[in-house]
Amino acid sequence: MKRLILMAVVALAALPAAAQMQEAFPSYVQVNGRAEKEITPDEFYLQIIINERDSKGKISVESQQRDMIAALKKLGVDVEKQLKVANLSSEFFKKKTSVATAKYQLQLGTSAEVARAWQALDNLGISDVSILKVSHSKIDEYKEQVRVEAIRNARANAATLAGAIGQTVGKCFYIYDSNSNVMPVMYDNAVLMRSAKAYGAAEATVEEEPLEFKTIRLEYSVQAKFVLE
Numbered sequence: 001m002k003r004l005i006l007m008a009v010v011a012l013a014a015l016p017a018a019a020q021m022q023e024a025f026p027s028y029v030q031v032n033g034r035a036e037k038e039i040t041p042d043e044f045y046l047q048i049i050i051n052e053r054d055s056k057g058k059i060s061v062e063s064q065q066r067d068m069i070a071a072l073k074k075l076g077v078d079v080e081k082q083l084k085v086a087n088l089s090s091e092f093f094k095k096k097t098s099v100a101t102a103k104y105q106l107q108l109g110t111s112a113e114v115a116r117a118w119q120a121l122d123n124l125g126i127s128d129v130s131i132l133k134v135s136h137s138k139i140d141e142y143k144e145q146v147r148v149e150a151i152r153n154a155r156a157n158a159a160t161l162a163g164a165i166g167q168t169v170g171k172c173f174y175i176y177d178s179n180s181n182v183m184p185v186m187y188d189n190a191v192l193m194r195s196a197k198a199y200g201a202a203e204a205t206v207e208e209e210p211l212e213f214k215t216i217r218l219e220y221s222v223q224a225k226f227v228l229e
Helices: 002-024 061-074 111-123 139-164 189-202
Strands: 028-039 043-051 083-088 101-108 129-135 169-177 216-228
Touching (some): 028 169, 043 061, 139 169, 139 216
Antiparallel strands (some): 043 101, 083 101, 169 216
């Protein structure tokens, strides 16, 4: 009898502690939220490498550079803003077994401009041209929009689950955002070069978009915990 009374006293004493524990660690629902968006790029970065080897040493890097700049200006490119020197080998360190090279980065705004520039460079004998990357001028703004949509999606998922058991969601007390930067888009430069040459041969209009560039895909996911009420 005494043992039963003791057990009852212990149980009653544990009730306030259990209530405090539940208040400190309320019932909650844990969900994932996702959002995605596809963006058509409006920034195209080309890498151009001028090498004396292409002309078997007959045309200097400086001469090819002048011809390149003249050709780009003819296309309407603002070379002061859009063309940057990435690397230039020194004539002083040139060895008999090597040739002078110069590396540039060219930024363009449309795929039509990319095709025209590619064709113009190829006509000059500058064939070492490749896509470095594509991007969008408002990429950071779009990233934030997609992340916000991801957490909103998480709350909607939580509300759906809570409603299924006759409850509602309260405050969010945990958000885990593990997202990193956008993965780069890879291109087959040989395919793009053939498309650029076809563009030049067909003499397409400025309005046409001859090269098919992949859209930039933004995908974000978050994990969140909401109090159940």
